[in-house]
Amino acid sequence: MSDAKELIARKIASFFHAGDVVNLGIGIPGLVRNYIEEGVQLHAENGLLGYGGSPKPGEEEPDYVNAGGQMVTLLPGASVSDSAGAFALVRSGKLTAVVLGALQVDAEGSIANWSIPGGRIMGMGGAMDLVSGAKQVIVAMEHNAKNGAPKILSRCSWPLTGYKVVDIIVTELGVFDITANGVVVRELFPNIKKEDVIKRTETRLIFND
Amino acid sequence: MVKNKIYSKAEIAEKFHDGMKLMAGIFACRGCADRLVDIIVEKGCKDLELIANDAGDPGVALGKLYDAHLVTKAHHSHIGMNPYVTELINQGILTVNLYPQGTLVEKIRAGGAGLGGVLTKTGLGTMAQEGRQVMEVDGQQYIFEKPFRAEIALIRAAKADKSGNLVYKGSARNFNPVMAMAADLVIVQADEIVDVGTIDPEAVITPGVFVDMILTNEE
Secondary structure, eight states, rough: OOHHHHHHHHHHHTOOOOOEEEEESSSSSHGGGGOOOOOOEOTTTTTTEEESOOTTTTOHHHHOOOOSSBBBEEEEEEEEEEHHHHHHHHHOOOEEEEOOOOSSTTOOOOOOOSOOTSOOOOOTTTTTHHHHHOOOOOEESSSSSSOOOOOOOSSSOOOOSSSSSEEEEEEESSSEEETEEEEEEEEEEEEOOOHHHHHOOOOOOOOOO | OOOOOOOOHHHHHHTTTTTTTEEEOOBBBBOHHHHHHHHHHHTTTSEEEEEEEOOBBBTTTHHHHTTTTTTEEEESSSSOOHHHHHHHHHTSSOEEOOOOOHHHHHHHHHHTTTOOOOEEETTTSSSTTTOEEEEEEEEEEEEOOOOOOOEEEEEEEEEETTOOEOOOOOOOOOOTTHHTTEEEEEEEEEEEEOOOOOOOOOGBBOOOGGGGGEEOOOO
């Protein structure tokens, strides 16, 4: 696991406290579980609420999987519902936050993460429901694409997962809040230079200092 | 005396035919009635319309229907685990409509519950809104989605009693209880089949009245 991904996961985990209900997407969001405070319940849109880590060898239960298809354990206090119940929880505002990856996020808080024009057709799965229903939408991603292209933009160009839904973006460079005025830099990580962040971002950044 | 709903593979195979509209529980290959899928593949029923969360993996669960080119129209929320489905779309022999997962399950729930449709905020301002009516209720905008029903539902349960009362396990529950209410003919594959009266009524998730046939576990 790269230090950058671990840094992002640790930071996001620090946002949550006992009693919160959080849905973690696959990729970097899934790493958040490793650092999360006890008492934060994890929700999977296939119906599990209150799942924990991987089972010990010999104790695997193939029907207990999170939304990424990885086998998990159920912690004390866990519950199981069908998919309708799982998404009712999401739409009714019981989800404190969803943490998910993104291909693009823009200054208005719109997010594109399910379809690349010309790429293989994947489908949106539960992502549109999650970003539309969760009380807080947190994007966990590397600041730039593998080819160096900016991912934080003035306007997303790829098919949207949600329109004006993102609250916070955490990358290996820092923490960014989406506000009515645009993208506000809440925090830069140690040894990260302001100029560097500006150069690697395709929209105006607002610094409060 | 409650009706015994256990049927042989041959009796169930008789119900499957070309052009049928199916729905099937599945999430990441969990909770899929794979033995019922095998019967359809064996019989070679083609030109199927399929409603299911995902398309399975190649060679696994619902993926077998795609491997055998039996599906021509499908409704899914996620097909990313099955690259072969994309290939079939690109070849022009398969049409897939994609829906947000929570919208898909509510469309099915509405179909089962005798409701005229669903109003949801999910997908406003995205491709999920395309071709849909947007309605305003109390000043809030919603996408209107029609209900879904199928001719046959393929249901996977952890346990069934002989009258069709069903219990599920973990994430294998997923779409199954909702689909068990939304098809004209509901066929169940259960890991365990028990006598009537042995499942605690409080633990029953799908009441037997919704179930028509259970595939026998005896060879």
